[in-house]
Amino acid sequence: MRRVENLFLTFSILGSVIVFALLAPMAIIFFMTNPIQIGEALMDLEILNALLTTFTAAAMATFSALIFGTPLAYVLARKDFALKNLLESLMNVPLAIPHSVAGILVLLAYHSRSSIGEILSRIGIVVEDSFWGIVVAMLFVSAPIFISSARSGFSMVDETFEHVARTLGAGHFKTFFTVTLPLAFRSIVSGIIVTWARAVSEVGALLIVAPYPKSIALLVIERFEAFGLSAAIPITALLLLIGIIVVLTLNYISMR
């Protein structure tokens, strides 16, 4: 008989506990509902609107992180400058504070009577109780994820590739777009997905900055508080499904 090593036997039993703890809630929800109920949830106009608001706001936050975070990530990966480590650490602080705290910070800095908010409102961006508020709050809590993902992607691209491209006649920008970016592509794409998923999952900051228009995570809370647990089940199952799809997609991309 094949001998099972004691260490792996013990560790596997201990590991099963956490597997169970995580998988049980995800499995049970699908026994509490059925495809018809989930389908009905998808027909619910309030749910659809909340989903649309959440997904587009998360997409805009992610897009902003991409446009402004990619250049920052590249500079961080390639250049040394004074206080660089401090800057990098500070960029990660939003990940280390309670989300309600993040919401208060965002509201304080960008509300329409603040000095920055006043400038923003002139170009039509008001954060309190607005779609833009959702975008800005999501950006604050999710952009750090994109920046570190892109930065580690760029760090893994051997600078020699860029050197060779330069000697072959490509300027800085052409080198970046034809060599560096394609080679860091996987990190950028997985950064985009995780950042978007993080933005979608935000509750605390939205509760403070912009409870309206209603985003999906807030709608789940509202349904739960107003109608009880069973009313929140179909919409919960729906969001869980979306989460599973996102994670599997991410896994597929990083396996390729």
Place this chain on the structure above:
Amino acid sequence: MKTVSSPLLVLKSVSKSWREFQIKDVNLEVRRGEYFVVMGPTGAGKTLLLQLIAGIHYPDSGKIILDDVDVTYLPPERRSIGYVPQNYALFPHMLVKDNIGYGLKIRGYSKNKVEEEVQEISVKLGINHLLERMVSTLSGGEQQRVALARALIIKPKILLLDEPLSALDPETREEIREYIKEIRKILKFTAIHVTHDFVEAVDLGDRMAVMFNGEILQVGEPIEIINNPRNELIASFTGAKNLFKGKVIARRGELAEIDLGGVRIYAATRKLGEVMVAIRPENIVILLEKARISARNILEGIIEEISEKPPYISLKVDAGLPFTVYLTRNALEDLNLTVGKRVYLAFKASAISVF
């Protein structure tokens, strides 16, 4: 004024300090059409020197003149330099043909024109069967050839090769050396080749510079420098002892009889005509009598000098040619060797490098 006789590349008092590497007051001239070897130990600053010439770094002081133009602070894309780094740096996200055509595509050549030129250079370099391959499927030698093609297609003023053979196994190394000589005849480029292997310096170099600690210590013909190093330091890392010029005068299969100017030896090689021969000092055995042993070569000589060469003892033996032999202290005492003693040098035909 541009004249044919002006050197292609001039470095004037170039200094640079970058991370742990340094270039100190380097003056250098590379002539048009020349194959110039820079030899030095790891950490001597050879790669940094190439990167300064390529424009990847700018010097702290000094001037770099390429083809009569001051390029000291010109970015790399405006210098027209071919650069083959040590790991070749083939772009992994492109096919071989797209790697080779990159420089032309960037210059805005039409798709057809790029394809045509890629075909042409690939045929010349014997790699057109590789064009549709993924970079990750190439062997070391194939990668080297593709990297050369990619650098040469832009018709660079000068080709910079950073330890081009160090990542290859010994057989491929010899093959690529011959290959570089061949394509030089076809494409007639000027090159700077950085290495720590004296075989490459002697075999390929028209001239060479010896670099140590960021400084150029000696410039000249490789064989001159190796046989007459200016000082002990240069001698210690050019590392070539027992390096002789010779001529293959007869051969039996794999075995060639080589005349080294009076002294004849047998070596395992397929080469013909003029050759260089190197025998590593630790591969020579000292005998007191002309015994029957398996070594193909046995030469008679007289010990001229015994010196310490930790961890070895170094003997200089006159056997018609000056030989250096390394042996252990035990062997020295067992054989009771002294200056003036008559001995026999034995070494195998397979222990000789011929190039």
